[in-house]
Amino acid sequence: MRRMAERDIDVVVFGATSVTGRRVSAYLAKRAPALGLSWAAGARDLAKLDTILAEDGVAGATTIAADVTDPGALAAMASRSRVVLNLVGPYTSYGRPVIDACVAGGASYVDLSGEMPFVSRTTREVHGAATAAGVKVVQVCGFEALPPDLAVALAAETALERWQEDLAEVELAVRTLELPPGLPRPSDVLSGGTMQSLAQAVGDEDAADLLDPACLVPDAARAAEVRTTSPISVRPRRAHDGATIAPMAPAAFINPAVIQRTAALCRPARPVFRYREGFAFDGGAASLPARYAVAGVLAGLQVGAGRVASASPSVRGRASNALSRVLPSSGFGPRADRLEAWRWSMDVSAQTTGGHEVVVEIEGSGHPGYLATARMLGEAGLLLAEPGATPDGSGCLTPALALGTAEVQRFDAAGVTFRVV
DSSP, rough: OOOOOOSSSEEEETTSSHHHHHEEEEHHHHHHTTOOOOOEEESSHHHHHHHHHHHTTOOSSSSEEEETOOOHHHHHHHHTEEEEEEEOOOHHHHHHHHHHHHHHHEEEEEOOOOOOOHHHHHHHHHHHHHHEEEEEEEEEEEBBBHHHHHHHHHHHHHHHHHHHOEEEEEEEEEEEEEEEESOOHHHHHHHHHHHHHHHHHHSSTGGGGOOOOTTTTOOOHHHHHHHHOOOOOOOOOOOOOOOOOEEESOOTTTTHHHHHHHHHHHHSSOOOOOEEEEEEOOOOOOOOOOOOHHHOOOOHHHHHHHHHHHHHHHHHHHHHHHHHSSOTTTOOHHHHHHTTTOOEEEEEEETTTOOOEEEEEEEEEEEEEIIHHHHHHHHHHHHHHHHHOOOEEEEEOOOHHHHHHTTGGGGGGTTTEEOEE
């Protein structure tokens, strides 16, 4: 395979031998040439990388040797690329050296971190340097929180364009989640990477940020208003259409902070809106007890995680270590033949300050945490690498701020469709 000799690569997939990384590589191998863009796969072990790319039918890919423990290799990778997609997690342990190398090397950075204490700390410490360097640092850019963030941004823009009104109440609900045929397996729904990220987050020195919907809001007065107006809640509830709303899985602590940062930076003088989200379980009166029971179990698990995050450092540390040992490892996930047949949908229902309603529907295909996420991440990287395809701006940005909504139809190619109703 051709090795990189100069800075002529638009998008690098770092961690291309991981479960999700190889799906990103497969997507870029087909998608990038159609857009006239170049890409490369990066990993610590080039021999293993070549084998995996061959298994996935990715022929002739440019490859780069890089390791999170080798600053020189990271610097060389960043200096050769426009955008680095980082798939090496947990990010609390391994993300910062890659981010620092990208900022220093002038490459935009994108990852899938849902570890909100780490995201919050990165935002505080890196935003100024990334802004000065003119690069975008975009975290939480997979199933969490790209679709919700873009959908809420579309709703806010629609309300402003049609009625010159702001959003007052926003409800996001995952409406359908169809699994492949056959009996579900634990590996279908349990992502080892996600579980290990949760273990890292609850033990973090800034674990309190896990429960804070304003942890990414820079203005103190607005942050206080967010905490009052839009607190995170995992309590099961009934929707206006009778559906039972369970807390978002794998965690209700990810999307709210991202969405509130988008609003704070995009519309700092406009009022804070109330944001709620969850899984919608439909059914008649007979199934109501069962639906509430499932929602209660999901809520109980997240309440437990929240209590650990609020505990003393010693308790958090012991709990984090115990969870890391007992939860599935980062390589645990669905088999390749269990990735394609997934179908899922979510919608955002927003009420404006003038009493109007905006609905944004999202339909997706592919396993949300692996295949759909990989394709969305790949498309996000291509958008960032393409001159003029995304808004101007730099620093630590959310998916909606970094990508904008003008090219949202580009995600059709990734199997994710946005529609304003």
